[in-house]
Amino acid sequence: MTVTEEEWQELEVPQGAPGRSRLRLHPEAPLDVFLSVTHPGHQRMLVLRTDAHSADHIVRSVGKLPKAAGFEMHLSAVSRLEYELQVILTANELREVFNPLVSDVADTVRSAPEAAAALTAAVDRFERWQDLLRAVSRDGLGPEARRGLVGELLVLRDHLLSVLDPTEAVEAWTGPSGANQDFQMPGVAIETKASTTKRPRGIRVTSERQLDDTGTPALLLALTLLDERRGGTGASLNRLVNEIRERLISPAVRARLDGRLIQVGYLPGQHELYDEPRYTLRDLRFWHVREDFPRIVESDLPDGVGDCSYHVSTSGLDRFRATADEVTELIKGPHA
DSSP: OOOOHHHHHHHTSOOSSSEEEEEEEOTTSSSEEEEEEEETTOOEEEEEEEETTTTHHHHHTGGGOOEETTEEEEEEESSSSEEEEEEEEOOGGGHHHHHHHHHHHHHHHHTOSSHHHHHHHHHHHHHHHHHHHHHSBTTBSOHHHHHHHHHHHHHIIIIITTTSOHHHHHHHBOGGGTOSSSEEOSSOEEEEEEEOOSSOOEEEEOOTTTTOOTTSSOEEEEEEEEEEESSSSSEEHHHHHHHHHHTOOOHHHHHHHHHHHHHTTOOTTOGGGGSOSEEEEEEEEEEEOOTTSSOOOGGGSOTTOOSOOEEEESTTOGGGBOOHHHHHHHHHOTTO
16 A cells, blocks of 8 residues: 555544544554554654564664654553554655655565564664665765666666556566565566666676576566766656656556655655756666576575675676567566
8 A cells, every 4th residue: 555645634634632543554464553643733653553562572672763864763552451663754844755654664564474573574664764864865866876766767667667557567666665676577577777888898786686586487687778968868867757657647656656766765855956967778688587697696605695796797698688579578477
């Protein structure tokens, strides 16, 4: 579920007495998940309520709960038997960021096996957002991060949205949530890289799991070759985002896209930073990542070794090239 302004506005309808209004999310979750608004102050929060035993490990570490600029995480005792872990919006100018944040935390909680693990997952997820907001400076995304985002958006626009239903296409963009690959679909996963080098000799792989095809029927590696310059006829990052948003008729799907963009650091209030530079796509190449593809995967590493990054030379990859038709068929999936 993507939390939108509509849910909050319903909760902010004036009440006759002080208190809180709430909306339950994910009834199947291992603990109670609510959106909640205080009255009369209209403070927004995500509330995770569970029994005292499941919250015991959070109680013991309550002094270490993370905070971020404009957001806080609190633990409150409802009674001797129940606790609430609250994710609270403390700066109203960050409402647009808060919506995808609470959506992401709630989705993470829903998939946890039990209540204690759900609370741990919520704290971990909030810390990931804390790291993101700390990393994005007043100057916005750095040059490499901008290029990477442009590359992913070009694959989304030109290959997924031309084949899949818009909802499926946006849901398939999993890179912003920290997944192993940038796109994950029933028939294929796609890891996307971007370069402005005229003839790139290598592709940097930042994890032993990025080119690991465990759990997916097929895996593709995509390389977007970009011309980057100030001015000219290319498209800015803002323009590319707007082109994709215009193809999404559903407000809910647009909100989902906006949430993904915020997760990668394309923040509301900083859009004026992305009118330059402009990007022109020179080439987009796909390769099949299969058994004999040059790569390092987790099963290759000795015990005690992890967080592995390496370069794959582009020379000798011709025999792995995927045609446009092959890419389309894989994206359509096995039941097309």
